[in-house]
Structure formats: C-alpha cells, structure tokens
Amino acid sequence: MIPFNKPFIIGNELRYIEEAVKSGKISGDGLFTKKCQQFFEEKYKFPKVLLTTSCTDALEMAAILCDIKPGDEVIVPSYTFVSSANAFALRGAKIVFVDSYKDNPNIDPEEIKKHITSNTKVIVPVHYAGVACDMEAIMNIAKDHNLFVVEDAAQAIDSYYTFSDGTKKALGSIGHFAAFSFHETKNIIAGEGGMLVINDNKYFERAEIIREKGTNRSAFFRGEVNKYGWVDLGSSFLPSEIISAFLFAQLENLDTIQAKRIDIWNRYLQGLKALADNNFIQLPIIPEFATNNAHMFYIVCRNYDERTSLINFLKESDIHPVFHYLSLNKSEFFLKDNLEIDIPNSDHFTDCLLRLPFYYELSEEQQQKIIQRINTFYQNK
Template sequence: MMSQKVPFNWPHMTGKELHYIAEAHLNGSLAGDGPFTKRCHAWLEQKSGTAKALLTHSCTAALEMSALLLDIKPGDEIIMPSYTFVSTANAFVLRGGVPVFVDIRNDTLNIDETLIEAAITPRTRAIVAVHYAGVSCEMDTIMEVAKRHHLRVVEDAAQGLMSYYKGRALGSIGDLGTYSFHETKNVISGEGGALLVNDPDLKLRAEIIREKGTDRSRFFRGEIDKYTWQDIGSSFLPGELIAAFLWAQFEEAERITTQRLASWQHYHGQLETLEAKGVLRRPIVPESCQHNAHMYYVLLAPEINRQEILAKLKQQGILSVFHYIPLHSSPAGLKYCKTHGDLEVTVRQSEQLIRLPLWVGLTTMLQDKIVEVLCDAVN
C-alpha cells in the first residue's frame, strides 16, 4: 500500500489568486465585467485571435449561449459525438434542438469527420466539434463540410485552452468556441468558462444575450444613453472575484501547460513497454495537433477487466477514473436525441478507457509508482 494517496486531480494555485481577489474587493468592483474581466477578455482575444471573447459562469453557459446565438428551434438537428459531457447536448436540447450522434475516431476519440456528411438532413443546423483531451478534431474537413452545406460550427473546447490545430487556437476556428475553467481543467477559476465569438456578425448579439437580453454593455461603453431589453437572454456572466482568480491563472498559463506536458511525456515514455506488450494503448496525437496535456488516458485491451484495474489502483491509494458514459445510452439521450450509425467505436473505447492522475506538482517519482502499480495490475 502506498503511504501517500494520489488524487486524480489537484487544483493548482499560482499564488496570486487571493491578492487579485483582495484587489477587486478593495476596488469595490464585485459584479461582472469589471477590470479583471476586461483583462481576461483581452488575454483570450490576443491568444486566440477571436473577434470577441466573453467570460461566462461555466462552459455549459457558453454552450447555451451558442444555441441561442444560432437561433436553434424545436426540431433543428445538431451533429455531435455521443462521447462527450452532457452539456454539449443539453445546451441544444434546451432550445428544442435534436442532437444527432455520430461515431468517433479510433485514434483521437474525436468525432469522425468522415461520418458527418452522411448524417446531414434538411433539418441540420450545426456541427459541434468536441476536442477530446485537448487534442483537436480534424477541423479543416469539418469546416469544409459545414461550408458546403451552409451549417454553423461550434467548438466545444472545454478541455482545449492552450491547444492548437495547425497553429490555430482551439475554439477560434468555428463560428463559436467554448472553454471551461472548472477546477478539473488546466487553467481554473473553480467554476467558469468563456465564449469565443469568431463570427463578427454575432458579436453584438452575444453581448446582449449574455446581459439578460439587454444592451447594457453598449451603455457602459457610452455608445447609448440608456439600456433596454432587446432580445432573449439570461445572466451568463461571472462575478469579478471569479475573474480576478482567473487572471492569476492566465498569467501563468504558459508555465502550467509546460509542466503538464512534461508529466504527460513522462507517462508516455514509461508506458511504451506496456503498449508494446498489447495490454493497453497510449493516446495518439496527430501531427497537426499541439495539445495541452489536459489528461493522460490509456485504453485497456478488451480482455482486461477495467473495474478490477481501477480497484487495484485504488487499493494502492491511486485514484484513477474512467470517463464519459456515452450520451446515446443515457435515459435523456434516448429521449431527446438521435443516432446515426451504430457508434461501435464510441461504445468500445468508452468501456476500455481509464484516466491517470495528472496535475501540476505531480512528481516523476509518483508517476513511476503509478505506472508500476498499473503494470502489476494489467499483468
């Protein structure tokens, strides 16, 4: 039994979070869109090249804003993978939309771009590209299909801050992109998210939807002398204390990513032998993708019992976990969504995947022990 328990995730603090929160408090600026929020917006816009970045209280909120911005109506279909978090689908179901699930790729576990076109019907309005583990979908193909069929593209880049596809930031390629800053992500604010508005024509309406359907943002910029209710919307913005915390993280985003990548690479090297034995498969990152080391997962061989492996790791104080239960097999998925094809890869990979502990501060000594325990378990 290991003397030290190893959590799956440990939220990283840069050391400046409380200082910036105190500064926001001292300024008497606690509601949304204060000085720290503006700094975060500018940072995101500079990093991604998006037309407009807007902090939200979660990535879920950013996805719900996307459904509103795209005017999703009852019966509209949205193509997406089933292997994703519930928010990806739920945001559109809330508007009466119908998620249409297609299978994922065997290598990256991202949506299989070669299956999208066959799933398009006259009711299809959009494609949602979920960048699993911060590794990009094949965005060139997805954008070409969308353009050919006059569809919108939303990037669910919840796990993708500081990841790139052919040099372009994830979240900045489709019409809209979404980020998560939940405490399980690389860069965090506890709860939090952001919407990237890459289509300039959607900028003003995004601001209105985010501010309860009012043109309040324009009023505070001095562009109008009063603000009023203009459109449907809700309160999607976070408070300034969240933004202050997040700003401390943004300042260290490069260092956080570098440290996580070092841990990811260490796992990758240590697990090469087990992959060669055929008992597991390591993550595959295409050459066109620069990832952010959001997670390190392995896919166990079909003959290995995943629950037994997880139990053996837990016995040694190591908290390793599986990931999504495919949405198409869930009660709500069966009720509100459709599938196109048999989703064979989705089912198989979701049943074989386990995620290993990965966080800033995880030592190579602990990683070596995790690999040692995993090796004993699978053998």
C-alpha cells in the same frame, strides 16, 4: 492518497481576489474580467471573447446565437460530456449523435457526412483531451451545407490545428463560435468559469446582449445608448470578478503550467510505452495536424472487465483514476424518446478508456508510483 485531480494556486490568485473586493466591484465585467478577455484576444487572435460562468453557459449562448429552434438538427459526438448536447436540446433541437474514430475519441468527419439532412443546422466538434478534431475537414463540410460550427474547446486551451497549407490556428478560432472551460479539472482553473469565443463580428453585439440577460446594458455602460432594456433572449451568463481575478493569476503563469503538464504527460508516455508496444493498452493518439496541450493522460484497456480490475487494483494503493464519458446515445434521457442506436467506437471508449491522475502539483514520485502499479498489474496478464 493520490487523487484524480487537485486544484492549485500558482501566483497572485488570492491577492487579486482581495484587489477585486477592495475595488468596490465584484460583480462581472470589472477590471479582471476585461484583463482576461484581452489576454485571450491578444494571445490567440480570437476576434471577441466573453467570459462566462461555465463552458456550459458558453455553449448555451452559442445555441441562441445560432438561432436554434425546435426541429433543427445538431450533430454532436456521442462520446462527450452532456453539456455539448444539452445546450442545444434546451432550444428544442434534435440531437444527432455520431461516432468517434476507432483509434481516438474525436468525432469522425466521415460519420458527420452520413448524418447531414435538410434539417441539420450545427456541427459541434469536441476537442477531446485538448487534441484537435480534423477542423479543415469539418469546416469544409459546414461550408458545403451552410452549417454553423461550434467548437467545444472545454479541454483545449493553448492547443492548435495546422491546415494543409501550413496555416496554424488556435483551437477555438476556427469555427463560428467556441466554448472553453476553467473548471478545476482543466489546465487553467477558476473553480468554475468558462468563455465564449465569437469569430464573426456580426454576432459581437448580440452575444453581449445574450450574456447580459437579454439587455443592452453593456452598450449603456459604454455610453452608446442613454438607457438599457430587454431587447433579446438571454440569461445571466456573466461571472463575478472573484472568478476573473483567480483566472487572471493563472493566465499570468500559463507557460509555466503548460511546461509542467507537458513533463507529466511525457513521463506517463515513456513509463507506459512498453505496455502499449505489447498490446496490453492503447495510448493517446496525437494526429499530425494537432498539438498536445497535455490536458489529460488516458489509457484504453482491452475490455470493460479489465478496466474495472485495474481501477480496483490502483485504488488498493490509494491511487484514484477515473473512467470518463458514458456514450450519450445510451443515456437515460436520450432513450426516453429515441430508439437505442449502435455507435461502436464511442461505446468502446465508454467501456475501456481510463483517465490517470493529472494535476499541476502531481510529483514525479507520485507519478512513478502510478506507472509502477499499472505495469505491475499487467505483469501477470
């Protein structure tokens, strides 16, 4: 069987976990948590990084930092994972869903403009497949309307955006805040795990407090206060040293992992290009301002029935692709209190996008089998 995803060990993951246990501290903010945070701050020039137990937690922290209150409106792409919206809905926000581009799933800045009101407070661009949204356009919109931007960079580690003046910045370093994921389906994994990036120093202290259950315990451990207590909203967002130890071993091998994933991505591209040239499928679009971190490889089928048939065809050969997000504007939770709205591009990707198996240990032989079976499926179409 060729699964959709497979977690992997590449280096010192187990050794570092043992080190963490023997150190006598496996709760959070130990040696490996600090090593991971330092790695990201140095490599990607993130002003401040805080590891979290998940990307969802990082988004929930961002919602608190943005002081979201009932009645505030938050603009989110409809084609995304539920966490992108749920983190803000938990604070009482009204979620305003907008559409993707026609040719790729990222949020369309022109659609954002149409939905801004006097109640809008935050824009949440989601870098789908690790490919940058048009951050220059989005940041300009946010500046014009005095809005927060929270980058949902769950899939976007080691990916960049180039501004019109040639400046190149890592995704996650552009908005006010950013959230990353180290779930086992991501490029760099820790089973679960996430990270909040804070790009404005006036939020550094409060972010630490929110992460530590609303207490100033981090400042206490640094000797900055002589006791700690409950000073703000917060929750238990801090990951254990077990997660951080596994993650740090992966970060040590980031370049190796990325090189392998780029090879896998390029083999899919070459093997399926003829089908795209003949308009059987659509392949991923990488805009000129974006880089490709090879987070996933997807194809877009021509319709829902064709995608269903292709999934069944591949499963007969023990190949397990998956379809992806269901448009949140069609979700049961949203429709409970809202009228159904038409978001056509998002709905199209919901019905037609198919993610192919993609993981570090996917062999060239396995990949060629996947490519061959997809080509065979379309021979009679």
